[in-house]
Amino acid sequence: MKNRTLFAIPDKQIYLCGHSLGPVCHAAKETLNEGLQSWSHELVGGWNKSAWIHLPQKLGKSIAPLIGAQPEEVIVADSTSINLLKCLLTALALNSQRKVILTEHDNFPTDHYIAQSITAIDPTIQVKTVANNELVAMLDETIAVLMLTQVNYRTSQKHDIASLTQKAHALGILVVWDLSHSVGAMSLACADDHVDFAVGCTYKYLNGGPGAPGFIYATKRHHERMVPMIKGWMGHKLPFAFAPDFEPAEGIKAFLTGTPAIMSLKALEGALTCFDAVDLSSLQEKSVKLSQQLIDKIQQALPMLHLVSPQAASVRGSHVAYAHPQAYAITQALISRGVIVDYREPGLIRMGISPLYIDELDIDRVVQTLIEIFESRLYQREVFQKRLLVT
Amino acid sequence: MKNRTLFAIPDKQIYLCGHSLGPVCHAAKETLNEGLQSWSHELVGGWNKSAWIHLPQKLGKSIAPLIGAQPEEVIVADSTSINLLKCLLTALALNSQRKVILTEHDNFPTDHYIAQSITAIDPTIQVKTVANNELVAMLDETIAVLMLTQVNYRTSQKHDIASLTQKAHALGILVVWDLSHSVGAMSLACADDHVDFAVGCTYKYLNGGPGAPGFIYATKRHHERMVPMIKGWMGHKLPFAFAPDFEPAEGIKAFLTGTPAIMSLKALEGALTCFDAVDLSSLQEKSVKLSQQLIDKIQQALPMLHLVSPQAASVRGSHVAYAHPQAYAITQALISRGVIVDYREPGLIRMGISPLYIDELDIDRVVQTLIEIFESRLYQREVFQKRLLVT
Structure with missing residues (x-):
């Protein structure tokens, strides 16, 4: 499977916004x-x-x-x-x-x-x-x-x-x-x-x-x-x-x-x-595997996040959405920590898993960052409440 | 008036296709x-x-x-x-x-x-x-x-x-x-x-x-x-x-x-x-002046070209069109000599005069090149008869 090296993704960033705007290769x-x-x-x-x-x-x-x-x-x-x-x-x-x-x-x-x-x-x-x-x-x-x-x-x-x-x-x-x-x-x-x-x-x-x-x-x-x-x-x-x-x-x-x-x-x-030469079944398989990894780990470690995407991979696309009353602030706190996600009304955190450049280590780091954000209550800072024009 | 130095026009080219696609600045x-x-x-x-x-x-x-x-x-x-x-x-x-x-x-x-x-x-x-x-x-x-x-x-x-x-x-x-x-x-x-x-x-x-x-x-x-x-x-x-x-x-x-x-x-x-800071009256004035120069010189030196654009500047835009039975071949011969013009059905040579990057010396050279093409019958060569997809 091709990987992140094809793309110009800033170092230390995990880019979970491929469902909104893909990175430049x-x-x-x-x-x-x-x-x-x-x-x-x-x-x-x-x-x-x-x-x-x-x-x-x-x-x-x-x-x-x-x-x-x-x-x-x-x-x-x-x-x-x-x-x-x-x-x-x-x-x-x-x-x-x-x-x-x-x-x-x-x-x-x-x-x-x-x-x-x-x-x-x-x-x-x-x-x-x-x-x-x-x-x-x-x-x-x-x-x-x-x-x-x-x-x-x-x-x-x-x-x-x-x-x-x-x-x-x-x-x-x-x-x-x-x-x-x-x-x-x-x-x-x-x-x-x-x-x-x-x-x-x-x-x-x-x-x-x-x-x-x-x-x-x-x-x-x-x-x-x-x-x-x-x-x-x-x-x-x-x-x-x-x-x-x-x-x-x-x-x-x-x-x-x-x-x-x-x-x-x-x-x-x-x-x-x-x-070129990417097998779509493998692509989908990787998307499903990474999504499942994310869903399972969040379910274990972050029960305050409510999964609004289907549990069953057969009826789910390649992004995963969670509801939380502070969803917007959480997306901004994640972004400040290099985990690029986005927000959609009403109260949803979207995490896009583009199988071309996301891997298992990324998913682990996303979950770890979420845990830290909740433990430190980072998202409650005022700076993360301010709505940007494009969300 | 701003000029050609703002643009990346290839050396020795006179670009009379600004009415079709302007050059990159x-x-x-x-x-x-x-x-x-x-x-x-x-x-x-x-x-x-x-x-x-x-x-x-x-x-x-x-x-x-x-x-x-x-x-x-x-x-x-x-x-x-x-x-x-x-x-x-x-x-x-x-x-x-x-x-x-x-x-x-x-x-x-x-x-x-x-x-x-x-x-x-x-x-x-x-x-x-x-x-x-x-x-x-x-x-x-x-x-x-x-x-x-x-x-x-x-x-x-x-x-x-x-x-x-x-x-x-x-x-x-x-x-x-x-x-x-x-x-x-x-x-x-x-x-x-x-x-x-x-x-x-x-x-x-x-x-x-x-x-x-x-x-x-x-x-x-x-x-x-x-x-x-x-x-x-x-x-x-x-x-x-x-x-x-x-x-x-x-x-x-x-x-x-x-x-x-x-x-x-x-x-x-x-x-x-x-x-920025271009005065539109001056821009139009320059367009009219250059167009008139082209029309006058062609009328003097190249009577075989038939002006289909209006003679009066007040009812003419910034390109000038001439009819000739060999119009297509003439455009190709001009292009081969660095004078970039285009062709439109039926039988028209179009010469666009963009006042931002065309000047009087260019117009003189265009007329001189046309004269040479007719004197040498360059346009009669077979290579200039071949129609390209985009004209």
């Missing part, structure tokens, strides 16, 4: 610098000479094996929010006899907001939002699209993609999965699970850099019939013909819109090489 | 490197410590004076295509009794495609596309939004923003201006001209780097009533409250959607410092 620094050099020396010629124009597809091909997809089913473009908008609109158009998007209350907020954007633009579309445990019962033949995030950003609860997709398909429902909190930390099998569309984030476990563009997956089954609903010149069949009417590029490329943000893509290019 | 290299250092050393802490979270607004404030806007009227986000989608949807919602977007045939293709996206999503909306000289006659009280690009990407023909905006407003029509081929090369006065909304590109005359995010301007007059139609978490009033329902941030910030691409924004941050 040396390869990403190199490719970003390469991008800067091309811009300096080739200027506009970089689009051809350095093949910037092909980067969205090239990076899609690198991501494809990480989600169990074919190379031609994935492309990198825009943000996850915009990509979700594109997938939902295209899925609704494919299932146009139906007018309902079904999702769950605790989906990631921007996913809700994007669905709400669609109902604002097209009032014939309706969003049904139900509790997690009502999802299966609410599937019926009025639903056009089931929109879910596989791993819950707060609790780390993990959906069974295969099972839910199968149940949805049995009723003629298309599925759009948000893999933002999954990809890069576990096995995924979009093709085998017959997923219709998926989106995901590249700056969390994929370590692409702050705000790195997201990705879109669309199964080959839909490539012939699907229509891009947000039509931009990079998704045109012949962008440099500058035709006034939109004619979509073939396949996944039709999901491109405006000019891709090359500097951000160049950093992602290097970051993805950290996954 | 030394300041942009520094800020991009600063972004990489923050990511390396601060990791997720960079959102607060390096104030990444405020970059979209900070850069909007830097762009505001370049388009004659107030600092709180501009923000950097997404691509120009996506920003245009957001502006059109919001403008349509503000003028919801009307259902027509009016534009001109020769608008930039992605602007057409985005308008076509809206009609595909909401079939009650209609796009009327007319010839440039029919625009004023077609303005009437059925039109909700007039959508135009100020400077034509091919011919460089320039609209009079003040006059068209005034005529539109007199009939209750809102205007959305695309300033992609204007900003950074001329005076603009969005506030004084009462422009409702505008979008623009930051990688052309603003030199922000390949695919750098675009900007949105929305007049303060609309801030209270306008509603963001593409709702993303960064445009939420309290993004880190993670509320399931969207409540827009106040003012221009509501136009943010997903997580901004920080590495691309960091390059733009440095690039914009090249405009």
Whole structure:
């Protein structure tokens, strides 16, 4: 298994925020610098000479094996929010006899907001939002699209993609999965699970850099019939013909819109090489093992922390969340001691376990630091109460 | 006036492609490197410590004076295509009794495609596309939004923003201006001209780097009533409250959607410092003077080149376009001689004059090189006939 030496993580830090923003790897620094050099020396010629124009597809091909997809089913473009908008609109158009998007209350907020954007633009579309445990019962033949995030950003609860997709398909429902909190930390099998569309984030476990563009997956089954609903010149069949009417590029490329943000893509290019030759089963195995180690040790030594993530590894993602009345102050005290974690409302400490650069010794040190923080009541200091803007 | 020494333009090159992709300036290299250092050393802490979270607004404030806007009227986000989608949807919602977007045939293709996206999503909306000289006659009280690009990407023909905006407003029509081929090369006065909304590109005359995010301007007059139609978490009033329902941030910030691409924004941050203390009237004056020099000398020495840009500087942008049956080969021959220009269908040579780094000696050398290319028939060589993917 690859390890921490690939990354520029500050000495003595244990970085448990890979579920929020992955660290920079040396390869990403190199490719970003390469991008800067091309811009300096080739200027506009970089689009051809350095093949910037092909980067969205090239990076899609690198991501494809990480989600169990074919190379031609994935492309990198825009943000996850915009990509979700594109997938939902295209899925609704494919299932146009139906007018309902079904999702769950605790989906990631921007996913809700994007669905709400669609109902604002097209009032014939309706969003049904139900509790997690009502999802299966609410599937019926009025639903056009089931929109879910596989791993819950707060609790780390993990959906069974295969099972839910199968149940949805049995009723003629298309599925759009948000893999933002999954990809890069576990096995995924979009093709085998017959997923219709998926989106995901590249700056969390994929370590692409702050705000790195997201990705879109669309199964080959839909490539012939699907229509891009947000039509931009990079998704045109012949962008440099500058035709006034939109004619979509073939396949996944039709999901491109405006000019891709090359500097951000160049950093992602290097970051993805950290996954070369990584076996996803081993990656997931390591994530599960380390998570279990953390959960077991906290249960033994720190009963005041309440586990809100599932106990069972089979339904848990790669972060672990604990509730505590002083959760925010505890995260700040941990950070002051070099254990980088984050906070989410309401009252949750999140610890992300990215199997590429976290190991067993790290987990032991995290638990030891938590014990010290509680023994010394370090977190009660006033300095740790102050809320930062980004949590 | 600032000059070429601010930029990393290869020696002996004359770079006439600033209308397509601006060169890298030394300041942009520094800020991009600063972004990489923050990511390396601060990791997720960079959102607060390096104030990444405020970059979209900070850069909007830097762009505001370049388009004659107030600092709180501009923000950097997404691509120009996506920003245009957001502006059109919001403008349509503000003028919801009307259902027509009016534009001109020769608008930039992605602007057409985005308008076509809206009609595909909401079939009650209609796009009327007319010839440039029919625009004023077609303005009437059925039109909700007039959508135009100020400077034509091919011919460089320039609209009079003040006059068209005034005529539109007199009939209750809102205007959305695309300033992609204007900003950074001329005076603009969005506030004084009462422009409702505008979008623009930051990688052309603003030199922000390949695919750098675009900007949105929305007049303060609309801030209270306008509603963001593409709702993303960064445009939420309290993004880190993670509320399931969207409540827009106040003012221009509501136009943010997903997580901004920080590495691309960091390059733009440095690039914009090249405009510090630049007087826009002088900038425009220099652009006009150099363009006139080029046009006059070509008219004298190269009658085989047919000027398709307007003769009158008052209705011309900062690039000059010539038609010739061998236009593509001529651009390639010029590039081989260090004069970097580009080609656009049908049969046009474009020469962009970015007043920040082009001077009179450059223009003389461009004309001299053109003369040599015609005398030697260099462009007739087979190697210059081969079409590249990106032109």
